[in-house]
Amino acid sequence: MEEYSLKVEKKDQGQRIDKFLASEYDDLSRSFIQTLIEEKKVTVNGDIVDKSYKITENDFLKIIIEEKESEIKAVEMDLDVVYEDQDIIVINKxxxxxxxxxxxxxxxxxxxxxxxxxxxxxxxxxVKRPGIVHRLDKDTSGLLIVAKNDKSHKELAKQFKNRTVDKYYYALIEGNLAYKKGKIDAPIGRDPKNRKKMAVRKRRSKKAISRFKIIEEFKTHTLVEVKIETGRTHQIRVHFSYLGHPVVGDKKYGSKNTLNAKRQLLHARKLAVKHPTTGKKIVFEAELKDDFKEILNKLRS
Incomplete structure (x- = not known):
């Protein structure tokens, strides 16, 4: 069973509950929320409501989603496997x-x-997230490590929680940076003007640190390697948008996308972890996907 809960702020009062919840949670559509309301899986201060209910300040909303094992099935698809043993599998997503x-x-x-x-x-x-220790956004490619058993899962989850996993990304950003390398230390929280986005803000935010270095410069774009020390939602996308250099193709965070990229050009390039069984440090690297390579080659020519 999956549970969502939140308290309504003054600025949000007066909205219909289904519309409000859909704006709060990117992974839940408005029609799906309406179905949950009809199934009495949504409560306000412990009471059942209908979809026309208008929220008020300090309302406590709760959504319950019951997971059914039958919902998940195996589907044959191409997987770009970087590494696999009896404990883990690493793919280039x-x-x-x-x-x-x-x-x-x-x-x-x-x-x-x-x-x-x-x-x-x-x-x-x-049942919905078997083996998943961390995640990547839908339109972000690159390394994803998955646990094959509970022992490996617990050990890997501990490493991610303690921030001992080294995570490096390649991002193609718009414009040129003033420095060859640097550190972005800017807290991230939900954007108060658009609840489906994140933003750099002082209040209601969490510490977020990204370190970058330039890999290759072009006339109007820059390829950077970014090491994230924290794992906030959309962290790299938000940080570079904040600097005025959004990730190419990321229209959500301000990309002009003059290169006509079909997605944000962000790739999880390198991952360094301790193997959950042997304890030895292992480093995985993933080649850029063809669409990313094609745009880089276009810029080089």
């Missing part, structure tokens, strides 16, 4: 795949493909 099932994505996710590829995945995250 394509940019057109959601990591785990969610409303609107039931049988076209990385989890569906993994279930068809391996015999076992850890069960710690429930």
């Amino acid at each position: 394509n940019a057109d795949r959601v990591v785990h099932p969610a409303p609107g994505h039931h049988d076209d996710t990385i989890v569906n493909a993994l279930l068809a590829h391996v015999d076992n995945l850890s069960a710690i995250n429930g």
